[in-house]
Amino acid sequence: MNDVIIVGAGPAGLSAGITCAKKGLGVLIIDEYMKPGGRLLGQLYEEPNGSWWNGIQESTSLYEHAVDLGIQFQLNTPVNNIEKLDQSWVIYTDKHTFNTDHLLLATGAAESPVPVPGWTLPGVMSVGAAQVMTNVHRVKPGERGVIIGVNVLSAAIAMELQLAGIDVACLTLPKLNKITKNAAQPKDVLESLLHVSHMAPSPLIRFGSKLMKNDFMKKMGVTFYPKEGVKMWDIPIQLRKAVINIYGDGEVEGITSATIDANGEVVSGSEENIACDFVCIAGGLYPLTELAAVAGCPFYLIDELGGYVPLHNERMETTLDGLYVAGNITGIEGAKVAIAQGVTAGLSIAENAGISGLDVDIQHSIQSIELTRDKAYIQFHPEVKKGKRILKEQWKEYERSVKKLVH
Amino acid sequence: MTEEEMIVCRCEEVSYEELLQTATKYNCSPRELKLRTRAGMGYCGGRTCRGMVDTVASTIKAQERTQISLKYQPPIRPITFGDLGRQDK
Ligand SMILES: Cc1cc2nc3c(=O)[nH]c(=O)nc-3n(C[C@H](O)[C@H](O)[C@H](O)COP(=O)(O)OP(=O)(O)OC[C@H]3O[C@@H](n4cnc5c(N)ncnc54)[C@H](O)[C@@H]3O)c2cc1C
Secondary structure (H helix, E strand, O other): OEEEEEEOOOHHHHHHHHHHHHOOOOEEEEOOOOOOOHHHOOOEEEOOOOOEEEHHHHHHHHHHHHHHOOOEEEOOOOEEEEEEEOOEEEEEEOOOEEEEEEEEEOOOEEEOOOOOOOOOOOOEEEHHHHHHHHHHOOOOOOOEEEEEOOOHHHHHHHHHHHHOOOEEEEEEEEOOOOOOHHHHOHHHHHHHHHOOHHHOOOHHHHHHHHHOOOHHHHHHHHHOOOOOOEEEOOEEEEEEEEEEEEEOOOOOOEEEEEEEOOOOOEOOOOOEEEEOOEEEEOOOEEEOOHHHHHHOOOEEEEHHHOEEEEOEOOOOEEOOOOEEEOHHHHOOOOHHHHHHHHHHHHHHHHHHOOOOOOHHHHHHHHHHHHHHHHHOOOOOOOOHHHHHHHHHHHHHHHHHHHHHHHO | OOOOOOEEEOOOOEEHHHHHHHHHHHOOOHHHHHHHHOOOOOOOOOOOOHHHHHHHHHOOOOOOOOOOOOOOOOOOOOOOHHHHHOOOO
16 A cells, blocks of 8 residues: 555645655656656746757756656556545456556546548658657658648647658648637737747747737738748748648658638639648647546536546645645646646545644645746646636535535 | 548548538547447557547537547557466466
């Protein structure tokens, strides 16, 4: 029996483990991937102050710290089920079953695909897969790629691919259909891009964010948006073109792209082929909550947080005794927020495990999450704070309904 | 390839057209859409197409807020029969 078991060795899980171990608890961290670090491993970008955020270095230093503190790791080990038996949590993996009173789920996020005709061809991958191949395994996904889906993540990864000497032909939209919806609407995409304009050295986008404050201006912006796109790090970002097909004989050879109007409809006769040897699909991220769901946590769908999130309080406790959450399972945000949430989860666990005098630390750590969120360089959803408010209301709502049942 | 023929569920090879037509014909909830077409019931356990099946069904009726529309069932990762049936000592 371990004092604490953590599923997920990403930034949230590692920082929670370190926090628990510092308080003297015995910690086991389980992860299905072969390396610790989670999605932090692939991250590489320049911060506004000119320093570089290197995910591999950050992961290594968290991992080494954890090992120094005596934390045990089970890598290459997928958790396929959890359940509560006789007051304690049972964690099922392929070969072994583990038990603990305090279980933290720090399983992070997963990518949503957008379907495009031809997307089942070899050479088509999620944008996150291209990031892992390039930055973690140092393997080029191809020589020349097209990225379908324009959002914060795909823009950041396009830049990373370019740093690795890979030619990114363009970032462009998927064709509008009943599944792609907003992700294929130039106006919606432009709006979401304006929120990340600080990442774009292009004066046009920066200029745009000041100008296009109302809907009319946005529409104008889209109508007059240059057909060949605006360049960000020298990569054309095309909001007036959509990919209608990915072609190739047994593997990707190129894409067919067409001009679209301000509402996302294809202008017929405008089709052209662009040669490439790989295609990335970027449909955004959602919290990976499978284990919280099989455990029986209540959920709420909050678009600002990326999808369904398990109800939890500021101390990272779920409604189920001894079950905690931290990191992107609570909503899509950057790695620094995940690290801060891990600290809070670790302190809550320590307190519930009988270590006293942590109240002030816990309050500070909660404030520190807020501060980190305010300063975040990458924001996946502009309204993330609204999402957190909705969650708080739902938690209160849940508490009220439980009290009613008891009385 | 046309948009209609486009595959949404790779494991069970369910097309965009089949999903749309089924959803409209039977006014499907996400779960009914999954059961009628088998989209999301293949080897990967719906890890790839779950969100898309949800989205197609949401054109009929808005997604439930308080409940995950397509239920997760253990085991949530592929596991061999041997490992599943093994007794831990
Ligand atoms: C493709 C992708 C790219 C991203 N790029 C960026 C970026 O460039 N910048 C940025 O700030 N943020 C990025 N993010 C967001 C990222 O999720 C956060 O930055 C941060 O890594 C979240 O930390 P976490 O600890 O919550 O989860 P993660 O870092 O995702 O770690 C979760 C860990 O849990 C493990 N796990 C999940 N389920 C199981 C299971 N059932 N059994 C065993 N192990 C399991 C996973 O293997 C993983 O190692 C990206 C996310 C994704 C998915």
